[in-house]
Amino acid sequence: MDETSTLRGARQSREGGITYFQSLSVAGFAATAISYGPGRMGFGLFVPEFRSAFSMSTSQIGFVSSLGFFGFFLGLLVAQGLLMRRGPQVPVLSGLIAATLGMSVVAVAQNVFVLAVGVFFAASSAGFAWTPFNDAVHRKVRDVDRPRALSEISTGTSVGIAAAGLAALAMVMMGLSWRLCWTGFAVASALALLANHAALRDVERDPNGIPEKGWRELLRSGALPLFVIAFVYGITSAVYISFAADHMLDRGGVPGLPAAATPGLVFVVYGLFGLAGLFTGRVKTAIGLPWLLRFVMLAGALSLALAAILPDSWAGLVPSAGLQGVHVMMTSAVLAVWSERLFPALPSLSFTAALLATAAGSVLGPAIAGVAADAIGTGATFLGVALLPAATAVLLRDRHASDRPLRVPAAMHG
Incomplete structure (x- = not known):
């Protein structure tokens, strides 16, 4: 897509009068809030509950956390390949599916092994979210609006972390179960998945791709x-x-x-x-x-x-x-x-x-x-x-x- 068509697409209204600037900003905010909030940070936030529920040692906590970050590592690699071949929608939706699945698994986990599987999938979602949105904004949003769009998307990370922390505070103050919190995270992730499906369905892959070398x-x-x-x-x-x-x-x-x-x-x-x-x-x-x-x-x-x-x-x-x-x-x-x-x-x-x-x-x-x-x-x-x-x-x-x-x-x- 050339610059003229990119700018035309950015200026034109989409369904319901929503522009790419608006839809990508909102969808990216939601994706990063989920993946970099409870997805990437959730295990560390709830370590005291996991330690108590599963009798985990500090070394076990370290290994489960490392497994989650290994999921993040793999997510980055897979997302880059999907972005090159399929465009931004597929990696972002794949990440949110992984987040929803992983958070659901954590919510029902009965032992450390199942917990670790859930943490792996939830944390892997962070690897899928960032670069696809950078690509989409670069090609679909006008130069003048790109910094603001990327700032709004990146703000999702901080807001997602703070919101996860507030959920943990509410759990303590209201006597809620940590399993209920993780169920709520999974529901929020599913909603973000639907929003991103709608926002990214018309964003095609970059026809220029990335050089083989x-x-x-x-x-x-x-x-x-x-x-x-x-x-x-x-x-x-x-x-x-x-x-x-x-x-x-x-x-x-x-x-x-x-x-x-x-x-x-x-x-x-x-x-x-x-x-x-x-x-x-x-x-x-x-x-x-x-x-x-x-x-x-x-x-x-x-x-x-x-x-x-x-x-x-x-x-x-x-x-x-x-x-x-x-x-x-x-x-x-x-x-x-x-x-x-x-x-x-x-x-x-x-x-x-x-x-x-x-x-x-x-x-x-x-x-x-x-x-x-x-x-x-x-x-x-x-x-x-x-x-x-x-x-x-x-x-x-x-x-x-x-x-x-x-x-x-x-x-x-x-």
Whole structure:
């Protein structure tokens, strides 16, 4: 589709007077809210309930969490292939089907094995959601409206996390079962599936596709800092998601609230502070990419350190969860922009590659941290993991954070 027809399609009203800008924004918001909210974060949010219901050890929690992030890793790979061959509708709907199935399985799980299967499918949904919407918005929405559409879609992540946290708080305050919460997540996922089916049914695949040698072109030394940052970010965020709320609960929570409300509070704060990701572009313009990268890495390190040192106080919980929300949302926004700047001819593929590096770190982090926590304690493990993003920030040099396009052979641009 050429630019003229794209703009014409963006301006014309669709069924009921709804434009692509409106429909894709709403559908993308719903998809990311489900997949990156309860889908990707739900296991960590409900770890205390799972630990009690299934007598899980910390190492078991780590392995189940890693399995979920492995689902995210596989989802990214499958989604990229489906996007190239079938367009954005198929991967997005596949992800929401996986989310609905996985959340339903978690809701009825009677043992750790079935729980792990449900977590795997629910978390895999996050791998399907992001790049297909970037592709759809790029081709169906006018240039002037694209930043707003992508911002509204990405906001679904923070809102989904906060909403999942509120559901966990309601569970505690109203004496509800965690199984009822996960049933509600599954119903919300099914509704998002219907909305996305309607919004994406007319969005065809990109006729230009992706060059066959695209993956090979990403293996350049100039892109190594991007993938290192993504890998460290994956470890840091996954360890926090998997263990922080349970650790704070185990230390008694914060004064004035029932201890059982701690996980819900952690993820509400996490989601709300994550809205800072919407300002990533302005911060980058103000301080530059190198200092922005140092800031988000130090935010992740300090978040883990506070969870280790002050897990039972408001002065520890709120800054810890808030900094982690900033770390996750700003870093993910940086990866999206940085990857596209380095590889302007391969925007969706380069972003997928960065997310694969993140997913690899997310798979390794919880499994290793779970074993370490059983051996030396969760607090000490947090401090050890915090050294990784802290060292990354200290060792980062300005030349490592260049976002000038890497040269791709002319044949790759076709």
